[in-house]
Amino acid sequence: MGRAPCCEKVGLKRGRWTAEEDAILLNYIKANGEGHWRSLPKNAGLLRCGKSCRLRWVNYLRTDLKRGNISTEEEDVIIKLHASLGNRWSLIASHLPGRTDNEIKNYWNSHLSRKFDTFRRPTNDEPLPSVMNLVKVSPPKRKGRTSRWAMKKNKNLLGQKKNPNKEINVNSDAALPPATPPVERERSSTAKTSAEEKETEGRDSTADVGIVSFSLGKGGGTSPSSSNDQSIPLMSSPSGGREGGTTLGPLESIDEELSLTFNDILDSPLLLESSGIMNTSIETSGDHEESVAVGSRLERKNGVGLELSSPLSASMCVDGGGIAGSSTGGWFSCVEEDSVNWDWEDHVGQEHGHDQAAEERNGQEMLAWLWESDGGEWGSQSFGEVDQEKENAMVAWLLS
DNA sequence: AAATCTGGCAACCGCGAACTC
DNA sequence: GGAGTTCGCGGTTGCCAGATT
Known part of the structure; x- marks a missing residue:
């Protein structure tokens, strides 16, 4: 039509x-x-x-629009929801009262996507680096305007400048917002400023290479595992770490306190002093621990799979019921965006003989596993606690 | 001081879904 | 049920401010 x-x-x-x-x-x-x-x-x-x-x-x-900065809290929500929903800006906006889809889209495109580009997934033509270099090398010096973040930083240092030629308000009615005003997105927290400074520094200077380490703690626990004993918690299961299986559901269900946002990583001193090696440690149930070096080696033992979708989020699944040996160990990604999603299977899977047929098999296994609830069919148990994990996994798997 | 350049953002465009007749 | 209309969404474009050369 x-x-x-x-x-x-x-x-x-x-x-x-x-x-x-x-x-x-x-x-x-x-x-x-x-x-x-x-x-x-x-x-x-x-x-x-x-x-x-x-x-x-x-x-x-609209009079109910929120004016002013995107707060760090809002930014975190945007990041998490984007990881979960993708570019569904109106949906994301519906979780942020007073923010419009256009505003969020612009904010993402101008602020956040650039951050993620830093950690972009290698293309097929690019070989997987033996070590994932998280630290940007200094780009060629460019002419022209610096980033607005840097400008804001300068503004903060030098004092606010007036914006002389913006349109004036047509009347004094308070309900009428000024036409096309300058929207100063001053960062509202020191943490954010710190991240921005890092971003600027990362672009404008040659960074030394250091070591980044973090651990995946089950049930919110953080297990110091790296040589320098510094670790930051990644996302953890909302169900809190049941023996025998941990599965992450869609991001919105993840405990805020236990989730690691991109800013958390950026804000982490670990990154600042990083050498580009991400040492990932997984402590699943106390009786075994898996360690992988991001970008170079991924060990898949005892049915433990790890998928690091992006530096923003990592998800892991622990084999608890019959999917051992799955080459799709990361059952789903919390990040849909291709440019963000660092899919282990693209790289590590090949190394381990991963192929298309295996992936299809694993998809079927996934379905079979999900189907095989105790009652033998969906709904027979109305998804009690035991099956909540499967439900979450299924939803995420279908979304992916 | 002028030219150059770039990031940020408001607005536009095209498509598909939903709605109406 | 089909055609026409309206709405909403996501991608893209172009203007503008202002830092750098």
Whole structure:
């Protein structure tokens, strides 16, 4: 079915909205309510496309919009939800009252995706480095403007400058936001500033290489495992570490306190002093421990699989019921974004003879395992505690 | 002081789903 | 049930501020 243009575009104004147009639109919606976007411009006397009016309202004029910085808490939510939901900005925005999908999308594209690019997954053409270098090498010096983060930093140091030529508010009505104001995303916490500084430093200077170590603690526990005894907790099972199996579900179900965000890693002194080697230790139940060096070796023993989806998150699964030897040890990824997802199977799996057929087999095994609840069918036990793990795994697996 | 360059963000575009008649 | 319309979403574009050369 074809789609008619939302409106006649001839003679319509485009580009930035003026304060006057904002006032007209705002007053009209106040009087008549939102909706009927197609007829709204005509009724309101605006020479704008209905879609444009809607967008302006949704992204800017709505009175319930939160103005100002994206807080670190919001940023963490964005990161986690993006890892879980992907680029479903409207869904992500629905978890952040007062934030619009466009705002979040822009924030992700301009702030967060760049961070993740640092840790991007190697392309097929690129050989997997024997050591995962987490520290950026200094790029060629570039001409032109520095990053806005650096600018903000400078602003903080030098004092706030005025922004002289932004549009003025059309009236004094407090309900009417200024038209296209400068939105200063001053970072609100010292931790964030610290991360930004690291980011800037990482770009502008040649970093020495150090060692990054962290451990995967089961049930929220952190098990110091690296040679320098420094470890930071990665995401842990929301169910808290039951003997015989730990599976991470979708990110939203993960205990906030136990999840490691990208900022946590960036903020970690471990990264600052890093040499690029990530030593990952998994302590599953106390009776055995697995250690892998990220990017170089992945040992898969005793049915333990590890998938480090990205430096943002790592998930592990412990064989507890019949999927031993699975070459898809990481049953699902909490990160859907390809550029972010560091899929062990692409690299390590080959080393271990991983192939497509095996992957399909494992998918079937996964299904079989999930199906084989005690009652033999879904719902027979209404997913008690024992099956919650499987349910989570199934949901994540299907999402992936 | 001018030119160059880049990041950030507002706005646009096109598609598909949902809705209406 | 089908055609037309509206809405909402995600990707992309282009303007602008301002640091650097």
